[in-house]
Amino acid sequence: MTDPIEPPHGTSTHEDDDELLPCGRLLSRAWADWEDQARDDRSRDGEAGDAHPRNCPHCREAVRGLDELESAVRGLRTETAAADSYDSEPLTRRIMDVVRLELRPGRPLPLGEPAEDLWIMEAVAARTLRSAAETVPGVRAGSCRLRHVHEDGTVEVRLDIHAPLGVPLPDFTERVREQVRRVADRALGMPTAAVHLRVTDLLPPTADDDREGRTP
Amino acid sequence: MNDHTSNTPYGRLAAELATSVTEVPGVAFLRPGLTDRLRTALPRSAPHSAGTAAGVRLTRPDGEGPWHVEIHVVALRQARTVDVARGVRDAVGHRLGVLAPGEPRPRVTVTVTGLL
């Protein structure tokens, strides 16, 4: 048996269930042409396209099954399209029930004086400080990392924010820093040495931003 | 909870301390699973000698030296977090003073693992 002609898509791995049509083309090639034509939005009239698939009765017969399959596929696609109607709330709750029970490894940061031996987990404090930053209208808080400065028992805060377009940045970032420092002290009692703020994006304001204080 | 530790002196002590902690204003609850996941720089004593009430870990790292009590607690946002932690520390110290009067002053480490 002679080797079959290599079809365009390098589908030599098809050999075991491929079929050689009486016209000399491989079934896989006839199907690949069908697929290209089905998915191609551009009109092929003006191109020097391959006329064989249209004219050859063997190739036409070979793709008839595909056409029939395609209409069943369209039906199945419609039937299983759930994305718009799916209520993800029960599933979300089930997932979050497990997530909230898991203990993420994390480092503790000091509360109060060094000798007091009182601590708060980084992720917990970070949540509070992000919320603090977001009480400034237009702020979206991102990464919030806390570092324990062992020498004096204080905490260094590194916070990324998205700030609104059009505000003078130095004043704005100072406002945010102030909020973070205030909340770190009043709400947590965490000794904060420095708040390093990094503006990672500037965004046009949305309707949300008029609200004073985003709920976490 | 491990039944074989809850009736040891350590186990009962840890349970008492846990109760005293939950009575502190601003405490939501004790964090379960403390002994499984506690990250500490201190040398661990053998697992069965430690009290294992949820959220309370009681060890005596230096043999006959003072107790080390480690508390994991979830606090309420309404209260100032450091004040809650101080309240927990004081409650534990006081309770131990009552239940084990001959003991030297314990070391109490309080870690807030959540805010509600």
Add this chain to the structure above:
Amino acid sequence: MVGAPPDTRPDTDDALLVVRAAEGDEDAFAVLVQRHAPALIQLATRLLGTRTEAEDAVQDAFLSAWRRLPEFQGRSSFGTWMYRIVTNRCLNVLRSRRPTAPLEAVGDVAAAEHSTSPARITEGRDAVRELREALDLLSAEQRACWVLRELDGRSYEFVAEAVGISQDAVRARVFRARRCLTQALGAWR
């Protein structure tokens, strides 16, 4: 519309939420779950066949994602990452459903299961049902590639990325799947 309304800046917001979730912000993760679950449930239902199994797979996928988030460098979008995780989880479920013996004469199998009836009308809902049943004849890998390509409309490149094989391998599997499905549907005429 159930659930939280979609954000007006989804991509930026996703990236921000991912960073926060990776740092332990559970509420941020909850928003990501709510936002991406519908599309992933659709994918998993198409891959596995039932909504119940789909929800189990998607739940496991999200929990796995939560634990792996700190390593997720953001090289792709969160949605694409989740798509990949769900696809692979469903592949494992599909593989555990059947022995890995290669399919013989698929046409014979299909014909034996259905009585031939010349007057049988195979259009509309019947054809869809038959197709759904015929999908069970495919191997796990064929089914996955075919579903992603045909039902989800993904490019060969995307499918290759999601399943973790070459594009040529994807084409080969889609071809074999089509062979099997056309024969199965055709055998009932």
